[in-house]
Amino acid sequence: MSAPNKAYDPVEAATLSAGELQRMQADALAAIAAAANLDELKTARLAHAGDRAPLTLANAEIGALPPAARADAGKRVGTARAAVRAALVQRQADLEAERDRRVLVDEAVDVTLPWDRPMSLDGARHPVTTVGERLADVFVSMGYEIAEGPEVEAEWYNFDALNFPPDHPAREMQDTIFVAGAEPGERSGMVLRTHTSPVQIRAMLTRPLPLYVVSPGKCYRSDALDATHSPVFHQIECLAVDEGLTMADLRGAINAFVEAMFGEGLQTRLRPDFFPFTEPSADVSMQCHVCRGASAQPGGQPCRVCRSQGWIELAGCGMVNPRVLVACGIDPDRYSGFAFGLGIERSVLVRHGVADIRDTLEGDVRFSRAFGMEA
Amino acid sequence: MRLPLSWLLEYAAIDVSPDDADGVADLSRRLTACGLEVESVEPVGHDISGVVVAEVLDVAELTGFSKPIRYCRVSIADGQQRHVICGARNFAAGDRVALALPGAMLPGGFEIGARKTYGRVSEGMICSALELAVGEDHSGIMVLPADAPLGADFVTYAGLRDVVFDINVTPDKGFALSVRGVARELAISCQVPFTDPADVGLPADATATSPEVHPVSIEDTTACDRIVLREVRGIDPATPTPLAMKIRLARAGQRSVSLAVDVTNYLMLELGQPLHAFDRARLHGPVVVRRAQPGEKLETLDHVVRTLDPEDILITDESGPISLAGTMGGVATEVSDSSHDVVIEAAHFSARGIARMSRRHKLGSEASARFERGVDPQLPHRASARATTMLAALGGGTVVPGCSFAGAEIEPVRIAMAADYPDRLAGLVYGLETVQKRLREVGCAVAHMPGSAADRSDGAGAGSGAAAGGGEGAARPDHGRHDRPDLTLLVTAPSWRPDLTDPADLAEEVIRLEGYQNIPARAVRAVGGRGLTGRQRLRRSLSRALAADGYVEVICSPFTSVLDFDRLQLPAGDQRRQAVRLANPLSDDEPLMRTTLLPGIFRTLARNLGRGFTDVSLYELGMVFRPKSGAPPLAPILPVDRAPTEQEVARLGAALPDQPLHVAAVMTGNAEPAGYWGAGRPAGWQDAIEAARLVLRSSRLTFSVRADQHQPWHPGRCAAIVIGTEQGQEWLAGHAGELHPRVIAAFGLPARTSAMELDLSVITAAADAAGPVQPPSLWSYPLAVQDVALVVPQAVPAADVERALAAGAAAAGDVRLESLSLFDLYTGGQVGEGFKSLAYTLRFRAPDRTLTAEEVRGARDAAVAEAARQTGAVQRGG
Structure with missing residues (x-):
């Protein structure tokens, strides 16, 4: 390239002749027109509009012309370069449009193909886990905390502290599985917990008052396995101990829970029952969430879920027996409490219309998969 | 407990007919509402028609058949005579019988027609008790009393149309195992008069003793605090039990045995007091209540010879044990068809003692069920008096006046209760009058505690009158105050309610009788909770992570056996062989609690493969159980009248096994499925280790994967997962890899099946200690x-x-x-x-x-x- 000197060198400035510029422009336009795709156009752009392109070099020579000639040469170079730029823009647009048209056709796929998560299998959580979490979360959202305890439990926690007197028939109701003693025939003082209620005792002994806990967990009874009973099952219980708690608070908690779990506006019903650790005690039924009681009315359609009873037995509940408070060192004259517990499998059965509890036990992948990640 | 409506109505003055379905349903609802859950309401006698009282005029014996057959001429006093074929032989000409005429319907939709049989036309059928569903006896036909009116409709004559309530009696309500208890509840619920059957037909002085009656004494007063003997002499043992009594016994599910036994059973059902009848001729010397001596044996009425335990409570005479007290009598002193003189025994035995004995001998009876749940200690005198009176009247004998008695007076239970306690527990206002009324209805005596602040008036009708008595709905669910909150009531519980011991028991009586439906629901108050703990959140996160990665969660059986440990190739000293043993396992094949999740999840995998699935990846979260070395052999039973001390709690904790939470995963077949896109990728050791990594990544802990050798894994394809801290501490979290070929074979799994198992308790403990996340500095200078x-x-x-x-x-x-x-x-x-x-x-x-x-x-x-x-x-x- 020529240095910007004052000495005019017509040889060096030959590239700025009109004929030469016209040839450069024609070459460029031909190359642009000939570019069949965007890659070729990119090559053409480099060759004819890049830093080393003839027109670019010609432009640099303008400075070498005598001042009188510069304006004219500049105008001619500028015109030529503008024409090339315009052609590039146009060709770019044409080629992009063509590419888009082609892509839409060539790259179209059948999005309905069963591309069943080829990178992994179809995983799922067990509904007893997910329904259990939901049940717990209803209470957690009310401010309860989740308390947990062991499954192999001392008899004292499982029975005595819960006001099951020794040899009382109430213990027999629970079909207990006992841990063997050191020698055959000897006692161990330990059982597989028959309910999650011992966690209540543990919570009352270790947590400050007032106390609001919910305890989900596995329980064991030597029941025969049938469509509605399993020897290994899960329960969830809530326990509240505070000043001034009444059965009205218990009913409020039950109603809030049933609404959250089964739907708004479902009625609940308490009927007297017996649990050693609550007094008064009640069983809880809720209006059937499917037929809303209509099946029990004259002329109602039969309901499979509540067996046309209109009500579904759901849980046991009551006011914490003052004897239980005493065994936990809580002053029953100052504090009262309520407790409320239900089977998680039973909730799964009721909520999802599962007919046989054994479906929850067998580990058949089809069962869990139907529930996915959250119930 | 099965009880016919007619029996209840005898003592509760309710006007309802067994044909009134709505009225019966209302009573059923009332029973359930007061805590006696009615499991079924069964109309009986409604399905019988066309059965009449007939007289057998003469009997012709037919021969030449495989069994003797009678051809009888019968009359129903309608001017016609009918001929009936009958296979039974327990009747004679002149007897009155129940005759099903052609067209009659018997229970179960069984229709009787005139038909030809044994060469004769039989115009109907003479019925047995079983055929009419009024008993189990089918050994012969039912012979009716001589005064049964000829031609009368049998259903009407015998009062067969009835309703049987089957009531599920909870263990606290021993009083409800009787007509007495249930009728009282019904009468209260309907607010009608109640007649106490224990007050009916008593001699002038029911407690008078007499040396004429067989002597009795109590050796161990912890076993029995009261016993009464009475005698009836000279009864005719062949006297049949009256039809009405038989029908009631049958409806209550009790078999008719003999007059003496039927009377004792009848009164047990009516009053709740178990009674026993001894043949006086078979008693040798005075009756003594005592515990068993070593080596003693007794053959009980079920013909089982029982070796007795020193704790067993016995009725004995000079010959030794004659009855398992309150549970079952012995054969040696049983009344028989030659017993003319009968000794009736009625006692109050230790509830706990009977419960233990009945459990020890695996022998539950109607009597033991009542004693375990509590029997009215005032009943022995009354029930035995009614039994002797009834037996003498029906069996033609003579009551020996007076009784012999051993035992002490029993002090009634007195409970002090704040007058507003039921109100405070229920969350609504009942008021003093209602509280007192309800307590008196169940039989309590209610007085005002002397010196309690409100003893200034007699209480009745005093105060603001916030609540009026009189049935359900009287209480006001408002936030008012009880009219006499400063008053303390002194309540004496009735003898038939041993379950009433605490103020809470009394409060429950008031609340249940006033109706649970009247308790309002108070809006939930928010309390200050801290949400889930880190451990709880971590458990959910890793569960979701595994599920998102293709694993299906399963919940497996937690029971295991030594055989499983062998299948896992565990060496002799492996800690996982130390397992919690069960005294009464569900299956003798699996007497242990799991120490590892693997056998259970392997079996679940096998079940899925058996159902035709080939690409299966499973996981389980669950506890395993590891006995502590040196743990005391017994978890003590602590007192319950106070909180345990820290030392006592520690003693319980020391006996319990460690119960860490584990997570395990197992995989076989393809981890990435095959399809039209190409071949799948088989699951293998990498997937097992990756599953372990997934869990550890959820915890954000620093960990390393190291080669290891550990059963049940393939020795060359086993990784240990080790958590490490910057301070150089390390914890073994678990293992992952391909399973040992022998283990795969032992559990019947496909080759190359891989698995991992991690101790989440270790991971969560380390995560708890790790503190909050320290994010990196996001430097922006070039990489x-x-x-x-x-x-x-x-x-x-x-x-x-x-x-x-x-x-x-x-x-x-x-x-x-x-x-x-x-x-x-x-x-x-x-x-x-x-x-x-x-x-x-x-x-x-x-x-x-x-x-x-x-x-x-x-x-x-x-x-x-x-x-x-x-x-x-x-x-x-x-």
Whole structure:
């Protein structure tokens, strides 16, 4: 390239002749027109509009012309370069449009193909886990905390502290599985917990008052396995101990829970029952969430879920027996409490219309998969 | 407890007919509402028609058949005579019988027609008790009393139309195992008069004793606090039990045996007091209540010879034990068809003693069920008096006046209760009058505690009158105050309610009788909770992570056996062989609690494969049970009248096994399914280790994967997962890899099945200790990337090379190795037999400047040098 000197060198400035510029422009336009795709156009752009392109070099020579000639040469170079730029823009647009048209056709796929998560299998959580979490979360959202305890439990926690007197028939109701003693025939003082209620005792002994806990967990009874009973099952219980708690608070908690779990506006019903650790005690039924009681009315359609009873037995509940408070060192004259517990499998059965509890036990992948990640 | 409506109505003055379905349903609802859950309401006698009282005029014996058959001429006093074929032989001409005429319907929809049989036309059928569903007897036909009116409709005559309530009696309500208890509840619920059957038909002085009656004494007053004997002499043992009594017994589910036994059973059902009838001629000397002596035996009425335990409570005479007290009599003194003189025994035995004995001998009876739940201690005198009176009247005998008695007076239970306690417990206002009324209805005596603040008036009708008595709905669910909150009531519980011991028991009586439906629901108050703990959140996260990665959660049986430990190839001293043993396992084949999740999940995998699935990946979260070494053999039973001390709680804790939460996963078939896109990728050891990594990544802990050998894994394909801290502490979290071929064979799994098991308790404890996340500084100076390929012997673990590279880079000065990743693994000719080439990308960055090429090279060289030092690595092409 020529240095910007004052000495005019017509040889060096030959590239700025009109004929030469016209040839450069024609070459460029031909190359642009000939570019069949965007890659070729990119090559053409480099060759004819890049830093080393003839027109670019010609432009640099303008400075070498005598001042009188510069304006004219500049105008001619500028015109030529503008024409090339315009052609590039146009060709770019044409080629992009063509590419888009082609892509839409060539790259179209059948999005309905069963591309069943080829990178992994179809995983799922067990509904007893997910329904259990939901049940717990209803209470957690009310401010309860989740308390947990062991499954192999001392008899004292499982029975005595819960006001099951020794040899009382109430213990027999629970079909207990006992841990063997050191020698055959000897006692161990330990059982597989028959309910999650011992966690209540543990919570009352270790947590400050007032106390609001919910305890989900596995329980064991030597029941025969049938469509509605399993020897290994899960329960969830809530326990509240505070000043001034009444059965009205218990009913409020039950109603809030049933609404959250089964739907708004479902009625609940308490009927007297017996649990050693609550007094008064009640069983809880809720209006059937499917037929809303209509099946029990004259002329109602039969309901499979509540067996046309209109009500579904759901849980046991009551006011914490003052004897239980005493065994936990809580002053029953100052504090009262309520407790409320239900089977998680039973909730799964009721909520999802599962007919046989054994479906929850067998580990058949089809069962869990139907529930996915959250119930 | 099955009870016919007619029996209840005898003592509760309710006007309802068994044909009134709505009225019956209302009573059923009322019983359930007061705590006596009605499980079924069964109309009986409604399905019988066309059965009449007939007289047998004469009997012709037919011969020539396989059994003797009678051809009878019968009359129903309608001017016609009918002939009936009958196979029974327990009747004679002149007897009155129940005759089903042609067209009659018997229970179960069984229709009677006139038909030809044994060569004769039989115009109907003479019925047995079983055929009419009024008893189990089918050995002969039912002979009716001589005064049964000829031609009368049998259903009407015998009062067969009735309703039987089946009531589920909870263990606290012993009083409800009787007509007495249930009728009282019904009368209260309907607010009608109640007649106490225990007050009916008593002699003038029911407690008078007499030396004429067989003597009795109590040796052990902890076994029995009261016993009464009475006698009836000269009864005709052949006297049949009256039809009405038989029908009631049958409806209550009790078999008719003999008059003496039927009377005792009838009164047990009516009053709740178990009674026993002894044949006086078979008693030898005075009756004594005592505990068993070593080596004593007794043959009970079920013809089982029982070896007695020193704790057993016995009725004895000079010959030894004659009855398991309150549970079952002995055969030696049983009343029989030759017993003319009968001794009736009625006692109050220790509830706990009877419960233990009945459990020990696995012998439950109607009597033991009542004693366990509590029997009215005032009943023995009354029930025995009614029994002797009834037996003498029906069996033609004479009552020996008076009784013999041993025992003491029993003090009634007195309970002090704040007058407003039921109100405070229920959350609504009942008021003094209602509280007192309800307590009196169940039989309590209610007085005002002397000196209690409100003893200024007699109480009745005093105060503001906030609540009026009189049935359900009287209470006001408002936030008012009880009219006499400062008053204390002194309540004496009735003898038939041993379950009433505490103020809470009394409050429950008031609340249940006033109706649970009247308790309002108060809106939930928010309380200050802290949400889930870190451990609880972690458990949910890793569960979701595994499920998202293709694993299906299962919940497996937690029971196991030594056989499982053998199948897992566990060596003799392995800690997992130390298991919690069950005294009464569900199955004798699995008497242990699991110490590892693997056998259970293997079986669940096998079940899925058996159902035709081939690509299965499962996981389970669950506790395992590991006895503590040196644990005391017995978890003590602590007192319940106070909180346990810390030491006592610690003693319980010491006896319990460790119960860590584990997570396990198992996988077989394809981890990535095959399809039209191509072949699948088989699941293998990498997937097992990756599942373990997934869990650890959820915890954000620093961990390493190391080669290990651990059963039940393949010795060359087993990784230990180790959690490490910057301070150099380490915890073993668990193992992962391919299973040992022998284990795979033992559990019947497909080849190459892989698994992992981690101790979540270790992971969550480490995560708890780890503190909050410290995020990295996000330096923005340019990244410098260097690749290195290192050749090491095959046996050198990649993790060691990686660790050495990182350590070397870290020591290289003010340069940060931001990340290190393996991008190629090569074995083959170019690196030589027994070697492998590991190619890593190292990414460097500095906080405050752009790194120079020289700095980057220096750091890379330092990393390689350390890898060479630690692992013998040689840089390829370097």
